[in-house]
Structures are given as structure tokens and as C-alpha cells.
Amino acid sequence: MSSIYQHFRPEEKEFIDQVFEWKREAAEMYAPKLTDFLDPREQEIVRSVVGAHGDTAVFFFGGTAHTERKRAYICPSYFTPVEKEFDIVLYELHYPDKFVSIAHPQVLGSLMGLGLRRRKFGDILTDGKRVQFLAAKEVSHYIEVNLNRIGKTAVTLDKKSPDEAIAQEEEWKEISTTVSSLRLDAVLSAFMKQSRQKVQMAIKGGLVKVNWKQQENPAFECTEGDVFSVRGAGRAKLLTVEGQTKKEKWRIVLGIVK
Structure with missing residues (x-):
């Protein structure tokens, strides 16, 4: 275990310990562990700790093919999850886009303003006009009830299927x-x-x-x-x-x- 720590920074030790606990639970209880959304650095740590061999495996999915933030599914090695088991919901915002524009920071700020932790939602997607975001299913009802404004702009939410996600590929x-x-x-x-x-x-x-x-x-x-x-x-x-x-x-x- 100690050899893992030398590959990462001291401030990451607490998260590494958490991943070891997730791995132990999956192995000993023969039950999968679904995490919140993780950034790519955290995904790298999970991949290193769980490893590619042994009695546990890890899979990542963020709701669409090119998401940056993903949930991890840590499970016994004989198990392979399907996408719906990652419990991710895709929303599109409806607002008067002829008169106002909504940017990534405003969406992020409004979601955080609901009292949600950043890890409960994934990527925010935009093509300059349309705006979508991904969220954990367990907070979806709370979001639907409480998110009715982005900044000063009134919005409504529309659930979308993953194949309707805005494509975002960085060059x-x-x-x-x-x-x-x-x-x-x-x-x-x-x-x-x-x-x-x-x-x-x-x-x-x-x-x-x-x-x-x-x-x-x-x-x-x-x-x-x-x-x-x-x-x-x-x-x-x-x-x-x-x-x-x-x-x-x-x-x-x-x-x-x-």
C-alpha cells in the first residue's frame, strides 16, 4: 500500500485512503461501489489503487463519450456494469436565448447555490447557445424542484437521452x-x-x-x-x-x- 503514496502528492493521501476503503468494501462484500463524479486526477488515483488485476475492477463513465468528470464503479472483477448503472441524468436548460446568454460559470454557480457539492454533478456542456449539464441521479429530483433560475434568468429543465448530448472535444x-x-x-x-x-x-x-x-x-x-x-x-x-x-x-x- 505505501508504495502507491510515493507516486502522488502528500495532500492526496486522504483521497487515496478513501479509495482503498472503497476497494476493500467491493472485495469483501462482493458489492459494487458507485462514487460521485471525479475529476481526471482523481480518476487516475482510483485507477492506480484498484489496478487492472486482482479481485476488483474499476469502470468510469460520465454520461457521454467525451466527458471529463466521471463516476467510478468499483466492483468484483467478474462484474461489468452497463451505462445505466452509473445513475447519471442529462439535463438541457431552456431559457430565452434570443435575449440572454448563459455561460459555464453561471450554471456552476447556480448549481452550487442549491447547496449541492460539486461532486454531485459532472460536465457542463455548451455550444454557445444550448446548455446542458450532467448530474447524479440521487440528486435529480432535488435539482428539478429547486433549479428555476441561472443568475437572474428564469430556466426550465428538460431531461435528455445521452445520445442528445452536445459534443465537446478539446483540441x-x-x-x-x-x-x-x-x-x-x-x-x-x-x-x-x-x-x-x-x-x-x-x-x-x-x-x-x-x-x-x-x-x-x-x-x-x-x-x-x-x-x-x-x-x-x-x-x-x-x-x-x-x-x-x-x-x-x-x-x-x-x-x-x-
């Missing part, structure tokens, strides 16, 4: 660059093409997430696989750390959402 481009260190402010400076001073202000101002968690420490040490999102600037991923140059700078490859 990434790779860039190779050098940075003075693997500190968060240095890596984001290369991504955002801004001075480290401006980047530090964004980090300390709560505008930056690393692996889907807010990170306010400019000296945070980045590693391969880290995903960054900066409010107003987009998303990037540290794909590769290629080593140091003769001038002791770090050669890195970043993936940036187009």
Missing part, C-alpha cells in the same frame, strides 16, 4: 519551451506569455487551478501530467519535462487547448 496543440524552474509561476509564465509578476498576482488572486484544485502558491512544484486552468486564459498541461539545458533551464513540452 490540444503542443509547444516546446524553456523555463527557469518548474515552479508554478514559471510554467504559467511560459503558457500565458506574461511576466512572472503578473502570473503571481493571478495565482494569489485565486484564478489558478492545478489538477482541478485551486492553487495559490506561486512556488508550487509542477510535475509531468499536471493540468492548469487559468480563469480568462484557458487550459494547459505539462506533457513532458525533458531535462535541463547547459544554462540550467528546464526544457518542457506544454499542451495547450486551442
